[in-house]
Amino acid sequence: MSISDIERRVVIAPNEPQVVIASGGFAMNEQTSLSSVMTDVNKANGLPNAHYIDPAVFDEEKQAVLFANWSGIGFSKDVPEAGDAKPITFMGMPLLMVRDRDGSLGVFQNTCRHRGMILVEEAQKIRGAIRCPYHSWCYGLNGALRATPHVGGPAQSTHEDVNMDELGLFKVRSFVWRDVVFVNIDGNAAPFEEVHKDLMARWSEFDGPLYHGGEAASFQLNVKTNWKLAVENYCESYHLPWVHPGLNSYSRLEDHYNIEERGKYSGQGTLVYRQLRDEAGQTLPDFADLSSKWDEGAEYIAVYPNVLLGAQRDHSFAIVLEPVDCGNTVEHIELYYAASEADTPECNELRTTNAKMWKEVFEEDIFVVEGMQRGRHGQMFDGGRFSPVMDGPTHNFHHWVASQISQARA
Amino acid sequence: MGYVAQAEGAAPVASASEILVTDALLLDAALLEAHAQGNTAELVRLYTLAAENALATGDERAADFYLTHAFIFALEKGGPEAGVLNIRLAERGRMKLLDF
Numbered sequence: 413m414s415i416s417d418i419e420r421r422v423v424i425a426p427n428e429p430q431v432v433i434a435s436g437g438f439a440m441n442e443q444t445s446l447s448s449v450m451t452d453v454n455k456a457n458g459l460p461n462a463h464y465i466d467p468a469v470f471d472e473e474k475q476a477v478l479f480a481n482w483s484g485i486g487f488s489k490d491v492p493e494a495g496d497a498k499p500i501t502f503m504g505m506p507l508l509m510v511r512d513r514d515g516s517l518g519v520f521q522n523t524c525r526h527r528g529m530i531l532v533e534e535a536q537k538i539r540g541a542i543r544c545p546y547h548s549w550c551y552g553l554n555g556a557l558r559a560t561p562h563v564g565g566p567a568q569s570t571h572e573d574v575n576m577d578e579l580g581l582f583k584v585r586s587f588v589w590r591d592v593v594f595v596n597i598d599g600n601a602a603p604f605e606e607v608h609k610d611l612m613a614r615w616s617e618f619d620g621p622l623y624h625g626g627e628a629a630s631f632q633l634n635v636k637t638n639w640k641l642a643v644e645n646y647c648e649s650y651h652l653p654w655v656h657p658g659l660n661s662y663s664r665l666e667d668h669y670n671i672e673e674r675g676k677y678s679g680q681g682t683l684v685y686r687q688l689r690d691e692a693g694q695t696l697p698d699f700a701d702l703s704s705k706w707d708e709g710a711e712y713i714a715v716y717p718n719v720l721l722g723a724q725r726d727h728s729f730a731i732v733l734e735p736v737d738c739g740n741t742v743e744h745i746e747l748y749y750a751a752s753e754a755d756t757p758e759c760n761e762l763r764t765t766n767a768k769m770w771k772e773v774f775e776e777d778i779f780v781v782e783g784m785q786r787g788r789h790g791q792m793f794d795g796g797r798f799s800p801v802m803d804g805p806t807h808n809f810h811h812w813v814a815s816q817i818s819q820a821r822a
Numbered sequence: 823m824g825y826v827a828q829a830e831g832a833a834p835v836a837s838a839s840e841i842l843v844t845d846a847l848l849l850d851a852a853l854l855e856a857h858a859q860g861n862t863a864e865l866v867r868l869y870t871l872a873a874e875n876a877l878a879t880g881d882e883r884a885a886d887f888y889l890t891h892a893f894i895f896a897l898e899k900g901g902p903e904a905g906v907l908n909i910r911l912a913e914r915g916r917m918k919l920l921d922f
Contacts, residue, residue, distance in 0.1 A: 495900075540900030548894045558920060561894050567886035569917035576918075 443821060444469060446814040448795065453807040457795035459814065464638040464788040470738045474503050476820030477717050477813055479597040482604050484719035484732040485509075487746055488517055488588045489624045490535070495553060497542070498535040502595070503735055507584060508532050509593060510542075512553040517588055519595050520555050520581040531581075542581075555581035590615075591622055591748060592719055592730045611677050611715065617702050618723050622748035625727070628767045629747035633774060637781040638788075639718055639735035640813065642743060645781050646712065646720045646731075647805035649680040656776055662686055670804045671713055675812060678805035679713035685724050688766050696726040696762050699750040714805075716812050726750060727766060731774075739785055745774065849875070865895040866903055886916050893917075 448457040462469045485502045491511040498509045499522050508522035508531065522531050529546040532538075541550040541558050550559040557576040564571035585596040587604035589612065594604055601607060624630070635642065645651065649668035652659055663684050671679040685708050687695045702725055710724040720731040727749050734742040747767055753760060787793060798807050849872060856864040869892035876884035893907035905922040912919040 539898075540904060541897045543894065543898040550894060550897050559894055559897055559917065561890050567883060567890050567916055569890055569911070 444817075446818055449810050449814040450818070453798050453804050454800040456798060456807055456810070458798070458806070459640070459810050460795050461788045461791070461793055463813075464641065464785060465738055467738055470638075470735070472817065472820075473813070474735075475598070477816045478503060478735070479505075480816060480820065481601055481717055482587065482594040482596050482607060482715075483717055484592045484715070484730075485519070485595050486593045486732060486744070487624075487730070488591045488593055489746070491517060493537070495538040496535075497532050497538050499530075499532045502597075505597060506530055507595070508542075508581075510538065510553050510555075517586065517593065518553070518555060519584040519586040519593065521584065523582070524549055525557065525579045525581065526560075551581050555583055557581075590618075590721060590728065590730055591624070591746070592715075592721075592732060594719070608677075608715065610673060611713065615711075615713075615723055617706065618699055618728065620700050620750070622728065623750070623752040625747045625749050625763045625767060626753050628764045629749075631745050631767070631771055633743040633745065633778065635741050635743060635778055635781055636739055637741055637785040638738055639733045639741040640809070641781040641784050642731075642733050642741055642777075643714045643716075643718065643720065643809055644806045645777055645784075647678050647680065647714050647809055648803060649682075650799060650802035651780065655780055656773060670802075671711060672804045672808040674808060675815065677713055677715055678808035679711060680805060681709065681711040684708055685710035687726055688762055688769070690762055690765075694758070694762065696749060696759055696766070697751045697756060698725045714809060716809065717816075729770060743774065745770070846875075862895045862899040866892050866899060866907075869895065870903075870907070886911070886914060889914075890916065 444460045444462045446459075449459055450456070463473065483502070485507060486498065486500050486509055490496075490498050491509050494511055494513045494515070496511045500507045500509060506522040508520045510518050510520065512518055523529070524531055524544040524546065526544065526549045527546055529544050531542055531544055531551070538553060541552055543550045548559070548561050549557065549563075552558050557579045559569060560571075560574060560576060560579075561569050563569055563574050585599055585601075587594045589604065589608070596604075605612065649665065649670070652663070652668065653665055663682060663686075667682055667684040669681045669683070671677070671681055685706075689695050706723075706725045710722065712720070712722045714720050718733040718735065720733070722729045727747060729745060729747045731746075732744040734744060736742060747763075747770065749756075749759075749763065751759070753763070798804075849868065853865070853868050853872070855861075856868055869888045873885045873888035873892060876882075876888060889907060889911055893904060893911055896904035896907050905920075908917065908920050908922070911917045
């Protein structure tokens with residue numbers, strides 16, 4: 413297929429804007445055509461190249477996909493105590509996670525209501541109030557504006573036209589599930605519990621307490637790929653025997669199943685999860701009251717748009733994908749257990765081994781997601797053709813992304 | 823900066839705080855040092871001292887300025903001084919009374 417074929421193909425989509433050819437002959441679209449994405453997996457193509465390499469589309473997805481839905485930005489365990497505050501920049505948006513004295517977690521725009529100064533530059537304990545370093549306007553842990561020194565002139569900290577009750581920090585809708593802090597930045601999504609009702613029910617057996625595995629259970633991978641490719645690779649089991657050959661000895665392709673709920677989530681499950689054992693045969697403690705499904709079952713699900721979760725009988729993990737730009741993503745990975753380090757010090761070595769194992773698995777995926785990213789600079793790539801049997805979870809994600817974008821364009 | 827002059831013939835000062843109270847230049851230097859160190863507790867103490875000194879010389883406006891700064895750093899730091907300073911400033915019509 414030539415470039416002109418691709419151009420012809422994308423412009424025939426009904427009711428969609430015509431493509432424009434960027435300088436250099438690259439088929440860069442003003443608005444990409446998504447009709448071929450939103451058809452049945454048997455016939456569908458993947459998302460067009462521009463969704464991986466075009467900064468304009470990255471910005472479009474920022475609003476239509478990531479800010480319009482419940483995106484993961486961090487972890488509740490990072491602000492464990494009252495007054496703990498952690499600034500997070502999510503797709504350029506300065507945010508601040510704060511633990512209030514009542515134990516609740518709030519997410520605010522990390523921007524002073526006065527002159528737009530960044531309030532908190534690094535993670536810290538707020539003992540009294542958040543003080544802007546510029547003119548010292550102060551905010552409580554709940555975001556309320558507490559003081560506006562000299563706002564009415566020297567030594568006069570009130571002014572009739574400055575209503576402090578109206579000038580608290582902008583609060584971002586947030587919800588914590590499985591320790592991941594999700595935010596809906598545009599404020600228009602349905603409530604988290606509604607959007608993810610089915611998934612929360614699916615994994616309700618794992619609703620008990622999660623204990624973070626400590627320092628070794630926390631790591632980041634900087635990957636030269638678009639964030640969506642990390643989701644897509646995570647969703648499907650098709651690649652496992654090729655990219656993770658270590659699994660072949662006990663976990664065959666046919667031991668896995670697709671998880672795909674149209675418009676909701678997708679992923680993969682295994683029927684042969686095998687617990688890690690040390691030389692003495694000891695295993696990690698199980699989560700309480702699990703049904704037999706989880707004796708050898710485990711599931712790995714992408715919570716759209718950017719959170720990847722894993723659930724097994726004895727540990728879970730959460731990955732928050734931080735999109736940096738079109739071609740760079742930071743994977744923030746945290747592992748959790750059914751018992752704390754303090755209560756089960758005898759399991760420390762197992763936890764360390766487990767974290768090392770997962771890190772190796774996730775690192776094995778890097779060449780794939782980076783290779784697919786580079787592959788999308790191939791101007792004749794048409795989004796690719798799926799395996800109707802094996803690629804359903806990936807297609808499900810593409811369909812969802814395309815739906816979000818189409819909705820925003822409408 | 824207003825200050826309380828050390829009385830002639832007074833006993834030698836025994837602590838840093840007494841030195842700071844009695845010497846405006848030292849108070850200035852201590853404030854700069856506290857700012858540089860980000861020592862919030864010391865900023866609360868020193869600005870409160872500066873306010874007391876200003877009041878002693880009848881400079882109400884300067885006193886309110888220093889009290890405002892003492893209050894802001896007390897608010898940032900947390901602890902009981904913030905409430906006390908807020909009451910003082912509210913009574914002087916400089917800010918609204920806050921709940922603590």
